[in-house]
Amino acid sequence: MRSGAKVGIIGGVFAVVVGGVGYGAYNILDGLGDSGVGGGTETTASSDEVRTGPVTKQETAETSKKFLAAWAKGDADIASQLTNNPADAGPLLTQYSESAHVTKAVITPGTATGAKVPYTVRATVSYKGKTKPWSYESELTVVRGVSTGHALVDWKPSVVHPQLKKGETLETGEASTASIEAVDRNGQVLTKEKYPSLGGILDELRKKYGEKAGGTAGIETWINSENADAPDTTLLTLTKGKPGRVQTTLDARIQAAAERGVKKFDQSSVAAVEPSTGAIRAIANNRSDGYDAARKGSVAPGSTMKIVTAAMIIQHGLGSANGAVECPSSLTWEGVTFNNLDGFSMTDGPTLKRAFARSCNTAFIKPILPLGSGKRDTALREEAGEYFGIGQVWRTGIATFDGKVPLSEGAETAASFIGQGKIQMNPLNMASVTATAVGGRFRQPYIVPQNLDNRVFATANPLPGGVSAQLKEMLHYTATAPEGTATQAMANVGGDKGAKTGSAEIDGHATSDSWFTGYSNDLAAAALVQSGGHGGDAAGPVVAEVLRAGP
Structure with a gap:
């Protein structure tokens, strides 16, 4: 926060221009002395009757007209009274002139869609002799007041500017941070x-x-x-x-591919790292909430977590890439039944590699039963932290969530082996997991050189001999074999390649999250498309777009 914002009376020159909501044009209104539309006498209903039900088209037009006219006129008090939260609206509308130093503004409404009215703001900002035009788009929604029944603007800071959130303020001045x-x-x-x-x-x-x-x-x-x-x-x-x-460490070409990739699906995020160094090559998001889920997200990673589970199985002598496994359609663990997608089973002598390629859940739960209740409850957490760096503090140069495999017991432990339960990851975490699997050791992701501020990087033990080779074999098979769930998405990716699909069921969501992680040569990437369904269908094309831009 650079400094506190001042509160005062709005002045300057403002205007509302005719738009699609169906009301007339307003001349430029100079100062508070003008008697144009938006005066306080228009903030009350003409009848004492308390109306109910949705707002009408006419109410939407009239209320938005009055609000935008008052705001354009510079009357923050009247404008705020036309909202359902004057206490919050007033100071922010006042700051528009006093703190943001907007001296002129023309507001042009667009065509209303139901109770939503979009508009374009073309403003002029002036500070200490420096002046510059400022344009942006936003929208408001008209709702019915709970107690009065009046049609009111549903107050949100984004009414003033689309990027404003609750608790934030606008300001113009000398920046406190260097360019x-x-x-x-x-x-x-x-x-x-x-x-x-x-x-x-x-x-x-x-x-x-x-x-x-x-x-x-x-x-x-x-x-x-x-x-x-x-x-x-x-x-x-x-x-x-x-x-x-x-x-x-970003690569503009790979970043551009990541930006293209996430545009394929709403609510998508992707991250890419270099296995040989840990350098972050790209981070991109396409989300309606603007959240940087690629590096800050914390959700279940689904079957992409089987990379870590496979490493744990191999290291504990419970199986190997080409060793036989059982893949029944369902399996009960301490009274809870776990199923494969659509209830499929493998009865033709499957190996761990083939079960990995088809993402058989039961094959990644059943082999761990012999460990005993105490060890099997901690084995995945230990594997993730000691060899993959998950749960440690990553000093990447920017804020990141660094993965979490919490303590578990009972059926929750079984769920964690297939990336469910309380496990929390994001695309940067899973790109790092894949990089560790194919590179043989964890190299902490970073976006600026370590010597820029002498940060101490997180470290982990190298994967024991042969484990990385088996994981790489499993990933390669999943991305190239006809039965591999990642083969279709990776078909147009060249080089030495491999991948793993995943889908994670989230409480309250009708459709599972889509996960996909893969590598090509010296680039690993992972993507999440929330509520995207199967991993290969949504997240897969995002990762493939990124990998094709790599070395």
Whole structure:
């Protein structure tokens, strides 16, 4: 948070322009003395009758007209009273002029869809002699007031700006963090305009490394984060500071592929790392909530977790890639029945490699029974932490969730072997798991060089001899064999390759999450498409897009 925002009376020159909601044009309204539409006498209903039911088309048009006109006029008090939360709306609408220094604004409504009214804001921001235009789009929704029955704007900070969230404020001034020029591994400049998924990452790198890189501050309009330790979000740059150069491990070509990949499906995320070094080559998201799930998410990874379970089985002498296994359609563990997808079974003498390729759940639960209740409850957690670095603190250079395999017992332990239960991962974690499997040892992912701030990287033991080779064989078979669940998605990926599909059932979701992780040569990637269904159908094409851009 750069500084506290001031509260005051809005002034300046504002206007509402005719739009699709069906009301007339408004002339530019100068100051608070104008008597145009939006005055306080229009905030009450003409009848004492308390109306109920959904708002009508006419109510939507009239209420949005009055609100936008009052906001455009600069009357924050009247505008806030036309919302269902004046206490929160008033200060933020006031800050629009007093703190964000918006001196002119023209608001153009679009065509209403039901009770939603979109609009475009074309504003001018002025600060200490520096002036710059500022345009963006947002929307409001008209609802019926609970106690009054009046049609009111459903107040959300995003009404003022689409990126504003509760507890955040707008401000214009001299930035408190130095500017940076982030570049990829080859020196190509990375911007949030060209690579939208990097917006939050670039803000974090700026906050953390801008001054170290020798940058200076400029004059900007930004969103003050509610969390003082989190980076602010720059919305407009009036004058640039001197940028400090920050070298990243990202690869612009792979990042571009990741951006394309996540556009294939809503609610998708992907991350890519280099197995030989741990360098992060790409991180991308396509989510309606703007959340960076690729590096911060924490959800069950489904059958992609069988990579770690397979390593555990091999290391404990419970099986091998080409050793025989049983794959019944269902299996009971301490009173709870676990099933394979669509109840399939394998009765033709399957091996662990083939069961892995077809993602047989029961084959990754039954072999672990001989370990005994005490050991089998801790074996996966130990494997994940000691060899794959999961649950340790990763100092990547940006904020990340570093995976979690919590203690478990009973049926929950069995669920964890197939990536369910309380296990929590994200695409960056699973890309690292795959990189560890094929590279033979955990190399902590990182996005800026270690010597930039002398961070201490997390470490783990190398996989014992032969384990990595068997895991790689299993992954390769799953991506190339006719019966492999990843073969179709990986068909157009070249080089030395392998993959694993996964789907995770989430409480309250009708459709499972789609997971996919794979590698090609010296690049590993993993993707999550929430509520995407089977791993090969949604997450698979996202990963394939990224891997095709690799070495």
